[in-house]
Amino acid sequence: MLKIKQVNNIDTITSNLSKIGYISNIGLSTSIYLMLKLSKPLLLEGEAGVGKTDLAKSLSKIFNKPLIRLQCYEGLDMSSAAYEWNFAAQMISIQKGETENIYSKKFLQERPLLKSISQEKQEEFPILLIDEIDRADPPFEAFLLELLSDWQITIPEIGTIKAKEPPIVIITSNRTREVHDALKRRCLYHFVDYPDVDQELKILLSRVPKINEELSKSIIYFVKEIRKIELFKQPGIAETIDWAQAIVELNYITINPEVLESTIGTLLKNQDDIKKLKDSEASKILSTIQAEISLINRK
Amino acid sequence: MDDENKLLENILQFIRLLRKSGIKIGNQSSIDALDSIKILNIGNRNEFYWALHSNLINRNEDTEVFDQCFYLFWQNPKILQQMFNLLLPQIGTQKAPKADKKQLKRISDNIQKQNKDIEKEKKDEILFDAQMSWSNKSALNLKDFEMMSLDEIQQAEKEIKKYLNITKTQISRRWKRYDYSSKISSKYTIKKSVKNYGIINLAFKEQVKKVRPLVILIDISGSMESYSRIMLFLSHILIQHHKNVEVFTFGTKLTRITQFLKNKDVDFSLDKVGKVVNDWAAGTKITSSIKDFNFNWSRRMFTQNQRLLLISDGLERDDNQNLDFEFNRLSLFTNNIIWLNPLLRYEKFEPKVKSIKTILKYVDKFIPIHNINSIKNLLVNIM
Numbered sequence: 001m002l003k004i005k006q007v008n009n010i011d012t013i014t015s016n017l018s019k020i021g022y023i024s025n026i027g028l029s030t031s032i033y034l035m036l037k038l039s040k041p042l043l044l045e046g047e048a049g050v051g052k053t054d055l056a057k058s059l060s061k062i063f064n065k066p067l068i069r070l071q072c073y074e075g076l077d078m079s080s081a082a083y084e085w086n087f088a089a090q091m092i093s094i095q096k097g098e099t100e101n102i103y104s105k106k107f108l109q110e111r112p113l114l115k116s117i118s119q120e121k122q123e124e125f126p127i128l129l130i131d132e133i134d135r136a137d138p139p140f141e142a143f144l145l146e147l148l149s150d151w152q153i154t155i156p157e158i159g160t161i162k163a164k165e166p167p168i169v170i171i172t173s174n175r176t177r178e179v180h181d182a183l184k185r186r187c188l189y190h191f192v193d194y195p196d197v198d199q200e201l202k203i204l205l206s207r208v209p210k211i212n213e214e215l216s217k218s219i220i221y222f223v224k225e226i227r228k229i230e231l232f233k234q235p236g237i238a239e240t241i242d243w244a245q246a247i248v249e250l251n252y253i254t255i256n257p258e259v260l261e262s263t264i265g266t267l268l269k270n271q272d273d274i275k276k277l278k279d280s281e282a283s284k285i286l287s288t289i290q291a292e293i294s295l296i297n298r299k
Numbered sequence: 300m301d302d303e304n305k306l307l308e309n310i311l312q313f314i315r316l317l318r319k320s321g322i323k324i325g326n327q328s329s330i331d332a333l334d335s336i337k338i339l340n341i342g343n344r345n346e347f348y349w350a351l352h353s354n355l356i357n358r359n360e361d362t363e364v365f366d367q368c369f370y371l372f373w374q375n376p377k378i379l380q381q382m383f384n385l386l387l388p389q390i391g392t393q394k395a396p397k398a399d400k401k402q403l404k405r406i407s408d409n410i411q412k413q414n415k416d417i418e419k420e421k422k423d424e425i426l427f428d429a430q431m432s433w434s435n436k437s438a439l440n441l442k443d444f445e446m447m448s449l450d451e452i453q454q455a456e457k458e459i460k461k462y463l464n465i466t467k468t469q470i471s472r473r474w475k476r477y478d479y480s481s482k483i484s485s486k487y488t489i490k491k492s493v494k495n496y497g498i499i500n501l502a503f504k505e506q507v508k509k510v511r512p513l514v515i516l517i518d519i520s521g522s523m524e525s526y527s528r529i530m531l532f533l534s535h536i537l538i539q540h541h542k543n544v545e546v547f548t549f550g551t552k553l554t555r556i557t558q559f560l561k562n563k564d565v566d567f568s569l570d571k572v573g574k575v576v577n578d579w580a581a582g583t584k585i586t587s588s589i590k591d592f593n594f595n596w597s598r599r600m601f602t603q604n605q606r607l608l609l610i611s612d613g614l615e616r617d618d619n620q621n622l623d624f625e626f627n628r629l630s631l632f633t634n635n636i637i638w639l640n641p642l643l644r645y646e647k648f649e650p651k652v653k654s655i656k657t658i659l660k661y662v663d664k665f666i667p668i669h670n671i672n673s674i675k676n677l678l679v680n681i682m
Contacts, residue, residue: 010339010346030349034335045359074603075472079486087485094489094497102493135602139473175359176599184357185325191359232594232628272628 001064004036021206022051022058023199031190032059041148041169043133043184046192049236052172056129059168066126068167070112072136078143082113082153103157113144114153117163127168133183134173141183148186195237197224203237208244217296218255219244221289223267229281231273243267255289257282307333313372314355320368322361328354344373440671443644445525456532456565458671462678463540468508469604480505512543514600514633516592518611519576520550520583526641526668527579528569530610533674535560535568545600549588550578555596582616585654589625593632601632610639610668615654622657630661639677643667 002016014029024032032055035042044052060067070081078084086107093102110118116128133141147153151163171187173179195203197220204216211219223240235243246266252259260282268274314329332354339350348369356365439454447455476487480503487502515534519527534546538560545557559571573579607629615622630636638658642648644667650656659665667673 026345027349027352030339030346031353034338034350034353037338038331038334040331042353043357077473085486085489087489090489091485091492091499094492094499097497099493099497102489137471137603176602181323181357185328187357188331188353189357190353191362230594 002062004063007033007036009033016062017058018202018206020058020061021203022054023195023202023206024055025195025199028055028190028192031188035168035170035188038188039166041171041187043171043173043179043187043189044192045173045175045189047194047234047236048174049238050192050194051237052170052192053129053131056127056170056172059170060127063127063168064123065168066124067129068112068116068126069129069131071131072133072140074135074137076136076140080111081140081143082111083155084109084111105158108155108158113147114161116167116169117147117151117153118161120164122165125165125167127170130169130171132174133171133179134176138180141180145182145186148183194227194234197221200224200237200240204241204244207241208248210248211244212253214293215247215253215255216244217293218289219247221292222255222285225285225288226267226277226281229276231268231276232270233268233273235267239267239269255286257286303337306336309372310336310351313351313368316368316372317355317365320364322356322364324355347373440675442671443641443669444529445641445669452529455529455671459529459533459674459678460536462675463536469511470506471509473507474504475507476502477505478503510541510543512603512605513537513541513545513608514605515544515546515608516588516610517546517548518550518583518585519548519579520614520616521580522583522612522614523610523641524580526610529674530668531560531569531572532565535565539563543603543605545605547592547596548572548576548578549583549585549592550581551584552578553588553591553596554578583611583614585611585613585615585658586619586622586625589629590621593625593628597629597632605633606635606637607633608637608639609658609662612640612642613638613655613658614652619654619657622654623660626658626661634663636662637664637666637677638662639666639668639673641667641669644669 002012007013010026010029010033013032014024014026017024017029031042034040044055046052056067056069059065085103086109090102090107093099093107108114112128116126119125130144133144148169151166152160154160171183194200200223201216201220204211204220205213208216219240223235223243227234243263243266246263247255247259250259250262252263260277264274264277268277310333311329314324314332318324332351335350335354336347339346351369352362352365356362439451440458442451444452444455474484476484482504484502484504487504488499491502492499515537517523517527517530517534523530534544538544538546538557545555546560548554548556554576556572556575559575560568562568562571640655642655643665650659666677668677
């Protein structure tokens, strides 16, 4: 188990993440390092399936910290995100005539955001994942500003609850809309792009242990060529891993039109893209990657 | 220590360079960038780059400019320093000319006279306006924008503002207190009860209604030239009135202009749009523009049940084999497409052109947009 105080350089982050199968590049590792040292939230933007949410899960594993996840959606409000009062218990208390402490912590139900700042013990200080912030609406973003700058939440009936230690906060966005500048300026920023061939190969080998290197190269080069085509939904790393797992489970040892026919649904998720690939592109790409791989093997 | 101070000074210069290049960087971000450098091993160029990047950049689009500045600056800062010196204004090298008192008085008198003239003109104008007959006004409402002079267009813009009253709303997932609803609010009931010494008085809530967001695509090709200004004006007032509006122009390419219409001054906004958009009154490539929109914008624009206003005559010069495909895809993102077409000014208009027939298949409402009355109908009855 790694402790945050033991992290003295960026390489420690990279090596510990790769031990559990998350391959990080220098840019992302630097941002993570600064997030830990400066106690600032980290905003990760990027296409779906590039590993933004997975990073939070991986950090939770390497630091052995609980992961508190808040999935954002339009209309998300304080009662779902931060806290809610136990109305039933309060009602009973009122019926009994006990109205004095009706707004005390006894009746306060913690939701993810309040939970993330109200832990007492060191080992309970969590990693907070605010997932897909672009799905939430502007009023919710405004509510986050106090939390992300001062690590506190103000509850009108009780007062301000401040974190003993700022949680590690990762915010993800798929860029379906622009996140407000006021939120962005409180965060470190990193755009998670599709990985290069070497990095994606390492990811595949660590996530799909049963796969052999030859097949994984074919898969990676095929996906690389597909990403050059104008597709409506480019395959992300998650889709590459799913596709590789499907091929392995079906005991295929190479990629050919038959394999594509039966497994393409794990790689491409749009019918028009699948049709485009099947129509003309698949055979062209297969011959291209075969040539490329044999060239590399000769080297 | 001196080296460290020099480095921090260079970083501040670098931040100034980024700001001059158009990247917005706040003071806190600058401070955080300096703090980051202090805790890193600055001997590693990559780590240095990423430490600055993660603090100073918060939009992926700015990365290219950042990369160019980083390469230029940290490659050879001396060259850039010289450039900086050239750019800085020469302070205190010239004495301001002594003001001629008589000249100043003359200028001041002229300005005052000008102001009085302008006020008199305005009064005359108002008087003239008030005397404008009812028949003149109704004639203006019916007059096609294509036939209007600049003065008439400006008058039309004033008229249009009066009808801005978008009423079509949709229910959101947020709740607000409303005692005439039938849904009980536990939260407000408890609050009320505490105030009433334990006597439970029910409080109620209802779902907040919000104006349905809008995406506007404006055709600015040659055939739509006479309508472009008034359509942009309409978009401007819609943005001012209701924040959740996105606006694009298309002719030979698609351009997003929402951010340029946010200024309250309409002339300032339209002037900015004029500078940014560079395919005014050119050909029409509807297919490629819609394709560009589908690929790059539709997933970002249609996240909250937006309606689409398409303002175009539908006359396509592009190869329209894929027009059907692209509009089909577009219709999957939004369930309400309103097509505003100035060709409907002709009473006997029939959609015979292939592109118009294709688009019509995916449209929910097909209405004219050639005069004030048609805009009034749009704002009052449809929006």
